Amino acid sequence: MRGGLLVGLLVLPCLALPGLPGAWAGGVGDGALRVTVTVNGREHSGPRPPAVRVGAQVVKRYRLVNSGEAHLYGVRVVDPAVPAGAVRCPSRTLAALGELECVARFRAVGGAHRATARVEGDIPSLQRRITATTRTGYTGVAAGLRLTERVTVRGAGGSAGRGLRVAWGSATVAYTVTNHGNRPVHAVRITDPGLGLAPGALDCGAGGGTVAVLTAGSSARCTAVVRRPPGTHRSTGLASGSDRVTTYGPRGERLPAPAITARSSAVFTLPGRGEGVAGPGSPSPSAPAKPRPTTESSGKGGAPGGRGVSGVVGGAGVVGGTGVVGGTGVVGGAGVVGASGAVGASEAVGAPLGVGGAAVAPGAVPAAATARPVPPSPSPPPPPGAIGAARAPAVAGDRSPTGPTDPTAARRAAALDDEGFLGRLRRRGREAHELGIVITLLLLLIPAAIAAALLGNRRG
Template structure:
């Protein structure tokens, strides 16, 4: 009895073993056999609490794959939409049963929230199954940046009073700082080493010398007024601020917020002195000439020379009848005290027409400044006057030459001079007028000749 019981206990497990083995094999390769965890720059649970990474810094994602099944996984691959294509590298493509495998992705961070669901897959060819696992992962890209521009307005320098040195001018420099990052910036200050301005020396409005908070995409303006000597100067603006955000490095180290800076420059020139308008320049009055009487000027005693006319230096005094011969007779009503030739001491006084001989119009001011009325046309000379030359005076040929050289030339000579200076268009107009006049004459001849012939023929018939 005891022997049969012992045999039964030994046989029953052997009978049940073939039915139990297939179930154990299949259960070792179930859907829960593959698991994946992801760390971003050493921080786990990045799907719930994504770490902050500075834009441009390196992001390191580590994918830890665990196969708790009893079958090998072949063709293992990891897909992460938040990672550039081809950035995930695995140590192998096979994940052994009850084994582990690590895949790594390295790339540069970009700005903003970067969350994604990573997926890992592997195949079991003997069972024709594909196992998969997912994990939520991500990071936050912190983009901090400043942009600075400036504009200079130059004011003209004023007068330096009694100082003999150059007057200094003033320039107003307007700085515009912009936050082109995705996080607010704090305590933004602007300085200018080129103009000797320390950080915070500019006027930024209500915040004094600094911008307390500058929101993403916002701009602020700060101004500074400087005084400099005349010349060319260079402004080199520098803006600095911080977003006060701690980020994580590739190995999981904490990195403090850096100081963000931006630079700009501008060149401006200050003039030496403000220019004075011409109307504001004082004009000193011109002193009047003192009256004096020339011995042979031909004026009345005690009358200033030049009150009746202006003499021609070096001219020969012409007697009373010679003014008409030379063709320099003055206008009617000229003052009787016209001056003769300067320096001709003892020469006889010129008559009333000698003012025209000097070439000056009757309306001459007392100060010697001539008034310019239209010049009167002088009368043509008479033959008797041209021949009345006293002994010791100019010869008739000289008088005629002087007459020819003056503006009182004969009409034929003036007409010849005009024709010589006539242009091409003037000649065409003159020829056209002459042609029109000749045409009228020809037409009259053509009308009169046939009429005369007809009258002659009629007379012959009647006779």
Template sequence: MSGGLLVVLLVLPGAAAWAGGSGDGALRMTVTVDGRSDSAERPPAVRVGAQVVKRYLLENLGEAQVYGVRVVDPGVPGGAVRCPRQRLAALGELECVARFRALPGVRLATARARGDVPSLDVLSSATARSGYVGVAGGLTLTERVSVGGGRAAVTYTVANRGNQVLHAVRVEDTALPLGPGAVDCGGRAGTVPLLPPGASVRCTATVLRPPGTHRSTGLATGSDRVPTLDAGGAPVPAPTLTARSSAAFTIPAPPGGAGVGGGSGGSGASGGSVRGGVAGVGGVGGGSGVAGVPGTSGGAGVAGAAGGAGTGAGAAGAGTAGAGTGAGGAPGAPAVPGAPAAVPGGVPQAVPPNAPPSVPRAAPTPVPPTPARTAGSVPAAPSQGVPETVPGIGDRQQQQQQQQQQQQRQRAEAVPDDEGFLGRLRRRAREAHEFGVVAMLLLLLIPAAVAAALLGSRVK
């Protein structure tokens, strides 16, 4: 009897250990998601892109040790669940952890844990369901600009690309000067009350801008009003969602813009015309027509025409000539020697008489005024004709001689009132060499005539 009891006692402990759990019912797993253990019934809301932390608590309810514990969860991207490399003791616990970024949508999955019991050649396993809801607030904004009549019409398109309803979406422009209520969103001033997932609304605005290139910068704001949890299980309020857009546009200048007007009639300046390849500039008329400045070779001034227009002309021997006209001269006034000539732009400038030969300038031909005549005066020799053109390159010495002759002629023409007959003869003899012989004869004949008169009176 005692031997039989001993066999029963030896068998019972072994039987109790096996019966205490080393099979499928000996391993149990509990999963928490961001601190929530009831995620299978009430999955927590997690903002898309935020970190999710899953913790897998493994309990060994058996009396045999479990080796090589591993967890596979389809709800974890890539199945990256880390478990410690240690055995799970009998009646002990072990924790595995998975960390990853939240994805949009409902993410529920069943995880499976496994381990080996080498002493009994048994595979122990357990399952648990868990997950979360990825909250995606996807607000987008695009815009298009059309231009016409100096105005820009901007069309903003706001859309919800998330998985939650957006509330109080507001559309504005931070670059264009739009006043309150300038943006129209379906009859509402720049606000969309509700925007369901996948829906879009168009908003329009019109702005008047000056000609040139401008830029529009749209801004849309809204919220899904969904609070979420962070990795530690703390509540996170719903953020403000923001979307931006930008577009450049150009306002063209209005057609038929005012052009630049020409000079007034009082300026009297005129542009030169090109003939033979070189342009000349005409003179400017003041009180009378003045000599013109030639393009390459100077020309003499010509008397102003009726109506007050002076004309300057210059001609070159190699087919080069310049011509121009000046306005504002007195009717029929003759050209005045030495008057300032016109330059391009209508500003009269005087040409110095001693300018170097390399600088082309006009060679004015003196036109003496009509001398005053008194009783008994001898008429002066007629002046020679003024040539219409002067050679292209003037001679400095010749010009100086002409000026000296002009000054002498002017001094000679000033006749005093008390000058006698002999004085006039001497002056005329000095002025005109044509009367030299006549003066000598008169000087010889006058004394002879006087002597003859005396002799005749004596004889009588």
């Protein structure tokens, strides 16, 4: 009897041990798992989320501590404020009385991002799931400016100084700057390097050339009036400011607020006047050149005459070349037909006094030529580009003071006019050779004549 009672007392505790809670995983409870989170090196990110610049990297570190005496399996971190799959843990098992660090890296987005992070782990032997939670988050600082501009062109008008008026125009450039971030931007200044406008040259309202504070989502307008010469001009607006917010980097470093800028551009054209107003003694910049009046000076013979008549002079259309009309009167020795600035009739070689006294009507003969005929003289070759005078008799209705021109002379003049540079050079060479022969003959005949005269005197 006593032996059976002793066996029962020894067996009953062994049967009851597997049913006792924590018999095989002692020290396990709901507070055995703890978690702490740092965001860019800042703790207590739940009540005080650190500021991170939009686009910068956010680094969240989850420190898991298991103070229980049982291993946790299938450990995972769930954080709604983190992109899916961003959390990385080196192991899915958290040993008893051990620690584990999981890390999440991602880019910050604008706005406040707070959430409750939850850590879970399983104890298979007890069929229990242990959890721990904490509040965490960050604030994404989005700062940005947008600049647009519109140009209104006004009428032309203005002066360039020194007695010359040109068509200057004016244009009104309106700049609109908008804060599309989530923080106020302070001391917004607008300049325009393309038009040479400093901040003081713009009117931004009460603040002069600077917008003191531009709240999130609001806009401000600045204007400037510029004066420029006619033509195409380019405006390059530049807006700059600062949100004055210090943010935190991935390693916990403090980052000062950067300069926030925005740019814009516009191309506009200022029209010019049709014709400028010239001052005394200054030519009009836009008026075309006008021909001189077809008159000649009335000075004495041999004095420089006026500008050549544009068109036909003396009815034969001959001004320049050989200058021979009808073989007697010489009308101009150097002019070109119709060319502005040719020498007038009073400069003609061999022209009688008073020939330049009046304009010669087309188809008429100067009166002085009929009063005092001049014998024909050998004609020099025409200058390059000039119209030879020998073509004058071919014009119908041409008459010289003494009668029609010799056909032989006309053909010879036409041949001379059509010859080229090499032909003219050969002709000059032949003329020089003939002249040399004549001089040689004279040098031989003159001494012979003198000798004959002396001999005759001796005989007498």
